[in-house]
Amino acid sequence: MKKIKAGIIGATGYAGHEVARLLYNHPSAEVIWYGSRSYVDQSYSKIYGNMKSFADDSCRDDDIVALAKEADVIFTATPQGYLAGILTEEILKECKVVDLSADYRLKDVKVYESWYKIEHKSPQFLAEAVYGLAEVNREAVKQARLVANPGCYTTCSILTLYPLVKEHLIDPDTIIVDAKSGTSGAGRGAKVDNLFCEVNENFKAYGVASHRHTPEIEEQLGYAWGDEEARRIPGGKPLTINFTPHLLPINRGILATCYAKLADNVTAADITAAYEKYYAEEPFIRFLGEGACPQTRWVEGSNLLDIGFVQDPRTNRVIAMGALDNMVKGAAGQAVQNMNLMFGLPETEGLLFPPMFP
Amino acid sequence: MKKIKAGIIGATGYAGHEVARLLYNHPSAEVIWYGSRSYVDQSYSKIYGNMKSFADDSCRDDDIVALAKEADVIFTATPQGYLAGILTEEILKECKVVDLSADYRLKDVKVYESWYKIEHKSPQFLAEAVYGLAEVNREAVKQARLVANPGCYTTCSILTLYPLVKEHLIDPDTIIVDAKSGTSGAGRGAKVDNLFCEVNENFKAYGVASHRHTPEIEEQLGYAWGDEEARRIPGGKPLTINFTPHLLPINRGILATCYAKLADNVTAADITAAYEKYYAEEPFIRFLGEGACPQTRWVEGSNLLDIGFVQDPRTNRVIAMGALDNMVKGAAGQAVQNMNLMFGLPETEGLLFPPMFP
């Protein structure tokens, strides 16, 4: 069988590189274009020494129109607004696109522009774009030309809370997500704040009550609670949460600790049943059960999401916890999972291997 | 002036060692007894190589009765239940005691026994013991013979929330504390879970809804809300919180991210005013203001607590954040601060120096 030809725009960022790394071992796909703005004509393996002997190709520019003619699928791991500024119907007729940026994640262009502080240049594709969370939107992803690959924090937060919201086991007005991410999520840009000596032996919150992943979580949990039109919770309000990201001095990994008041008479067994209802068959979700605390080390390097929860009878709250690798299930692995679905391949192809430890 | 003679029971644990380190540079105190169960007669600087040439004394046993005759103050950095099992009126007549364990922190012996799963052997001292949070109980500490030095998580959580609770700016039934601690808080015991390769590049929650620092925070915030007798919040219930500790792959530092619903019409200015009312004169609290996110690196090695907050108008919650060094303000530094007060010394003596960075 002919391999799927994949191009990566933004291949020299951490997420773009992870797509390249994962595709190297994918039996049905190959990377034909390592797109880069900064490193054109340089050997890819000079920039990522791990890829030496695996990907010694020269980086090419980020000419998506030319790429679309050569490729079957394009992964865009680019800054916010980039893809929205250049995407055309012509490109989408040539090949499929999996966008790792946030450009097509939010259906409401006003919400996008308000949180991202940039104008959206191609809102005409918003309706078509499929939010690429296979565990929720599997069938739609299969049909998609354009997939909006979810954010790292959002993947973790949404999937950890999804069954509880969907089954109305919690009060949707009480959701708090306290999330912590490894530093690869901050990208490879040269900033003082991300220097080793600034991050190492440190811990901090950032973007409190203002992080851009907030409306993405709210929109998706809103769909889970109600319907696509309304997304209204009791009282007629939209679902609104507190989301607090923190920076962890580790390379990879996100843990989301999620709090919510339980609805009346909800038991731990109800919660377990909800997780099993939605996730028992999911190949990339491991529900660890009541009382279990997921750890980032147990998912590192894999496309897995681990979930556990504690029900606190003293406060009638549930504390639901999810852990994933932000570079894999939170970005590149999920993008490949979406590619698999879009091309009719087994969803787990090239993605089912145990996490690396230690 | 004659120096205060200090003995340390449990001097070879991390907290006991930190007391020794801090006292080395204290102008008015000196360590005369490095008590240890495991290393009797071994040189203290063999166990803590940093102390070579500073404290080459041999470790002595943990005979508190003998020590009480020699010392002016005893610091006990011992396992839960240890001090409660051996403390006598005789000892307290001989010298003052600062207990870094939890034995005298909770006034209600039943609460202690229920969370710690051990019998309390000397409840007769509970009434006398002063909870050693100088920022709240300064005058009582000055008079105390026996100080219960607060826990690390609890110091951070209580002080971060205290002005908000005291001024009734938040709904006390909605408090959630999501806390993260460096690994020195887990002690120096040889456990697989605390090995480098298990902690490094990992992040996890633990003790969810069951950590022993929970009732300590609840009791103190209850006092802040109401009165010592009742500690009842609206509805007649006791103040109850969710407290979730997490393990950080750093040596030192705690960050507590605290959530609560704001009372009606509370503004950011009200919150700022409350913090300034209680902390403007506090030598060890730096209120960083609205919008500021404290970071553990900015307090490392110091007795400082940094506090900042964000008011979220979308959810009407406040996110209050506190950062301290668990070994200093969360343990040994606070113990020395209490010693200073108990002996009529300037409260900041030996403790006022900038944090070390990087």
Next chain:
Amino acid sequence: MKKIKAGIIGATGYAGHEVARLLYNHPSAEVIWYGSRSYVDQSYSKIYGNMKSFADDSCRDDDIVALAKEADVIFTATPQGYLAGILTEEILKECKVVDLSADYRLKDVKVYESWYKIEHKSPQFLAEAVYGLAEVNREAVKQARLVANPGCYTTCSILTLYPLVKEHLIDPDTIIVDAKSGTSGAGRGAKVDNLFCEVNENFKAYGVASHRHTPEIEEQLGYAWGDEEARRIPGGKPLTINFTPHLLPINRGILATCYAKLADNVTAADITAAYEKYYAEEPFIRFLGEGACPQTRWVEGSNLLDIGFVQDPRTNRVIAMGALDNMVKGAAGQAVQNMNLMFGLPETEGLLFPPMFP
């Protein structure tokens, strides 16, 4: 084709676990026995949470005789002396053995006993055992029943120096290996010295002039210099080196910085030619060339060894540097590489994937 049935004795140590993890994705082998002394009957994935859904088998005991009847190959990741104490001709008639301990690495039983301070219980297998460094002993490994899998430091040190010694480009009496290893090399035993807070933010040498990997490097470089009998360098002495290991606060990775005086008139081009002569076709060695400094991050998680060198005209020394992942090429990956050879499989099967970064 029927899969090779593999048993692991010591499967709950880091190295044994890495064998299990690598074999999970090996197309021609499967693990049928997770042997453990401490965790018999416990689920393997309780001990290694990453393996959940991949290896939920219960741990079995370490009965190698029973295992030999079921397995085609046994990997022993056991303490020194263990395999030597139980290995029999009967076992070797039943199945092949790859020993990750040092029991059969040194041909001279006296050298073994002098460095390891234990009696060797089965010296009769020493002659037969093949030192499993495929890049040097490939043909012998293919024929072997019993392979002594090289040590982590030794693999890195020997292969980095091998072409230089073999081609007599350096003075063998001037070799110094200054090596640094990640902490996974210290194993999963609960020791204070390996606690997070003791290793993190620290660096130290240990085992200076006394580490057990020293005679292993000396023996193999001796063969490279001369012949198997003599191993004599000019002057009639045996080849003797200085080997200094250090502990790195990282999970995985070894860097060996090797120094030696160059023979007269040796140029950088000569050195490059020697590396290319021996390694140009090696699938797991990437020779990075003159002036290149290998980094552990570029090999992490892979079976690769990266080599670079600098020739210093000021001192007429060469500084040759090698980097590998101690858990893979330094232990489990090399063991699987040896298994592949012993069973007539392609040498790279299940082992050729890019290192993980970051």
Next chain:
Amino acid sequence: MKKIKAGIIGATGYAGHEVARLLYNHPSAEVIWYGSRSYVDQSYSKIYGNMKSFADDSCRDDDIVALAKEADVIFTATPQGYLAGILTEEILKECKVVDLSADYRLKDVKVYESWYKIEHKSPQFLAEAVYGLAEVNREAVKQARLVANPGCYTTCSILTLYPLVKEHLIDPDTIIVDAKSGTSGAGRGAKVDNLFCEVNENFKAYGVASHRHTPEIEEQLGYAWGDEEARRIPGGKPLTINFTPHLLPINRGILATCYAKLADNVTAADITAAYEKYYAEEPFIRFLGEGACPQTRWVEGSNLLDIGFVQDPRTNRVIAMGALDNMVKGAAGQAVQNMNLMFGLPETEGLLFPPMFP
């Protein structure tokens, strides 16, 4: 007594900040000028959050002429060539200067220009400048107007080897220094190579056979071997070494592992005697004795240098190891030590406190 007025040029780099931090607690000095090129008029404690409430002054520019009129001493923690380009006799008449850059460390301007690749703009001060290694040049430092504060690697390497070279216990033609440094040594510049994800979980050598600290070590050890004029070792050559720096994923700390052939009949007792001869009275050197391996954790945050050694009878080499904190004894602490000497203060003033652990 009036406090010494100190100005810092380059106060917003790591080394300049460490000078500020150490001087805060110095009883006889105070910082009156936080000079910065990038942050003029910004609050110093905005840039270094740890200094909040300790140093909230605004940063001033780097006008050294103006500063010289106000200050008693100037610390320059500036890029190579900066001070050499602006230093004048006028400035030196106004105040003393401790230069943390390399501008006046090497007596031979050609050596400087060859290793640093820049022209030296004020060679007229080279003769006057005193190499500020108090343990070797104490009396000269006391008289100096201009002190060249030694480099971090060089302080560690020179002091570790000094007694062995001075006493001719080793062959000076066989010296190899394999050194490892924490990342704070790389400064606070925003470079991809120093990002958290690039340094964390990594280890590498760099600047092999070309690092600029090499000639500094060679010059000083040359003086130790012979005399200031000649610096010739047997054979009439200058003393030449191999120096290999490596980057450690820790914030602070340098370990230098030094190798050399022992002269005939030198015993471990001779080596111990040499260290004791030179260092027994040194307040900042802790000689740990034969067989001891210094660790960076035991000196972190302090002005101490720990030294240990192993004599290897198999190879007749000594392995001498030194550990210090690159920010303190390797930079700012040593600068303050020099200031103390230059102003007739006790050498240890403000610098004698135990290292911080963990």
